[in-house]
Amino acid sequence: MGPPSSIMPKFIFPRRLQVVAFSLFLTVPFCSQTQMLARPGWAGSGMNAAPWWKHAVIYRADPRTFGGLRGIAEHLDYIRSVGVDAVLLTSLGSDVKQPIDAAAGTMDDFEEIVRRASQQSIRVLVELDPQQDLSSWTRMWLVHGAAGFYVPGANAEQLATVRKAAGGLGGQRIVIGDTDAVGAQSRGGDGPQMLVDRSAGTQEKFVASMVRPALEASQPFADRSSLLLLSDGPKLKRSMSRYGGGAQDVAVAKELAALLLTTRAGAMLYSGQELGLGDAAKEISFAVPQKKGDQPAPLSVAAENASQDSLLSWYRQLSALSHSNRTMSSGAITVLNHDDQNVLAWVRRPAAASLANPPIVVVENLSDQAVTVSLKADMQRLHLRGSFLRTVLRSDNGMGAMHLDGMTLAPHVVFIGELKY
Known part of the structure; x- marks a missing residue:
């Protein structure tokens, strides 16, 4: 945490610049309208009442990992x-005279991102520093087409300032805060629409006894507002470096991905984690082999595109499932306790479960050994009818259904199945 705001020097827009920015805000909202109306009828376009951010997947893009904004x-x-709904641009700059660091790019580059993203129905969000003059910075970015803001570490009053400034334009401008910074203060008409919770995805060890309680504790926030789970970020050790170091690195990364993308919460991904990049990696590699027979570089986009078993492919499958399956996007969640076997499991339940609209169960074996787990008693306790799980998605190459009274999972395998009878 930095020094208290009372002793931090604040960046203050010159009076003249504030007037110019506000005038532009009122008279030239072209880019902002582009973000609002990219696809008539889409959620949050201003032509549809459904909030676009509910159960959203947000991609936190650091310009440095892409070689700049361009x-x-x-x-x-x-x-x-x-499979993302929005791009959140981070590490842009902090100088009011030059809002984007020269190494990252220019405002023209930013507006080009907004233009192209709008064509693909992707919102563009901007990360703000809570020590900035938030009202002025919010107005400035709105003029250039930002669809919302994440202010990590901001308190409830600061977030209310951003929410008020962002509410001046049509459409749904999103404001995101942190659960550990605002907590219960965040609720209300002037609070953030979304909250980021990093507790489940940043535990010291990725074991059921530590992750499950954190996941359970976060779910009330998901019920009251839109929650985003996070495991990686600019100031965090990358999860691949944090939990990796063994032969099962990719398998563990797939378990973490399922945690982020199959609960009641949405997810905030950090650029490169979908490829399994560690702390040593500086940029995402988009290089492709130049000669016939050459193999793409490990962890490059080309290499992971070529493999159906890659981590990138797994992220895509999970995001597609979370967006296309109503139970996964809006169903209730119950986290199960199988800490004694180092198994993490939860049930997603539709409002009215039926044979045609069954609950979905996610089971992860977080241990280095195969385990046989029974979920029969859990389903009976929840008054859910079923005797087996029909495969929806799994991280290994296994096939066939799993019986509730004895399902065997190989080490670090994720199984997602529909409850059937």
Whole structure:
């Protein structure tokens, strides 16, 4: 945490610049309208009452991992392929005279991202520093087409300032805060629409006894507002480096991905985690082999595109499932306790479960050994009818249904199945 705001020097827009920015805000909202009306009828377009951010997948893009903002603009097709609803631009700059660091790019690059993203129905969000003059910075970014803001570490009053400034334009401008910074203060008409919770995805060890309680504790926030689970970020050690170091690195990363993308919450992904990049990696590699027979570089987009078993492919499958299956996008969640076997499991339940609209069960074996787990008693306790799970998605190459009274999972395998009888 930095020093208290009372002793931090604040960035203050000159009076003249504030007037100019506000005038532009009122008279030239072209880019902002582009973001609002990219696809008539889409959620949050201003022509549809449904909030677009409910159960959203947000991709937090650091310009440095793409070689600058121009690289992000050029690779929006790739970002969209991960299955995201919005791109959050981070590490842009903090100087009011030059809002974007020269190494990251220019405002023209930013507006090009907005233009291209709008064509692909992707919102563009901007990360703000809570020590900035938030009202002025919010207005400035709105003029250039931002569809919302994430203010990490901001308190409830600061978030209310951003929410008020962002509410001046039509459409649904999103404001995102942190659960650990605002907590219960966040609720209300002037609070953030979304909250980021990093507790489940950043535990010291990725074991059921530590992750399950954190996941359970986060779900009340998901019920009251739109929650985003997070495991990686600019100031965090990458999860691949944090939990990796063994032969099962990719398998563990797939378990973490399922945690982020199959609960009641949405997810905030950090650029490169979908490829399994560790702390040593500086940029995403989009290089392709130049000669016939050459193999793409490990962890490059080309290498992971070529493998159906890659981590990138898994992220795409999970995002597609969370967007296309109503139970996964809006169903209630019950987290099950199988800590004694180092198994993480939860049930997603539709409002009215039936044979045609069954609950979905997610089971993860977080241990290095195969385990046989019974979920029969759990289903009986929840008054859910069923005797087996029909495969929806699994992280290994296994086949066939899983019986509730004895399902065997190989080490670090994720199984997602529909409850059937």
